[in-house]
Amino acid sequence: MAKCNTTSAHEVARIFNLKTGTALLIRSDRKVLRRNLVSGQWQAFRNIKADVSIEAFIAHRLNDLQGHWVPLRRGMIPSFDSISRMERDGIAEATDGCEHIEPDATCIHGFPAWTDVALRHGLSG
Numbered sequence: 837m838a839k840c841n842t843t844s845a846h847e848v849a850r851i852f853n854l855k856t857g858t859a860l861l862i863r864s865d866r867k868v869l870r871r872n873l874v875s876g877q878w879q880a881f882r883n884i885k886a887d888v889s890i891e892a893f894i895a896h897r898l899n900d901l902q903g904h905w906v907p908l909r910r911g912m913i914p915s916f917d918s919i920s921r922m923e924r925d926g927i928a929e930a931t932d933g934c935e936h937i938e939p940d941a942t943c944i945h946g947f948p949a950w951t952d953v954a955l956r957h958g959l960s961g
């Protein structure tokens with residue numbers, strides 16, 4: 837588990853990919869953390885390259901509309917318990933908030949169900 841803020845670094849931004857369900861937290865020390873959907877913890881993921889500014893790293897993603905990155909808002913990511921419930925009930929929510937879709941389907945906007953995202957995260961670790 838990695839900390840969002842340390843004595844020498846603070847959180848700069850949190851961004852979320854609607855297409856993959858990946859949530860990233862960017863820190864002022866150029867470390868990028870990725871949220872594990874199962875544990876809910878932030879984990880060390882990568883470092884921003886020395887020749888790219890932190891601002892550019894974030895803007896590059898948010899400005900690319902085809903990339904489907906958005907600022908991560910509180911409550912956007914369901915708990916693992918909620919995702920398990922969607923799987924059990926056979927009624928899921930999509931990463932963009934669309935409700936009542938099949939657990940293995942995408943919503944009308946083309947975004948996956950959380951249950952599908954969790955499965956892929958589980959497989960890739």
Ligand SMILES: [Zn+2]
Pocket residue numbers: 930932933934943944945946947
């Ligand atoms: Zn949708």
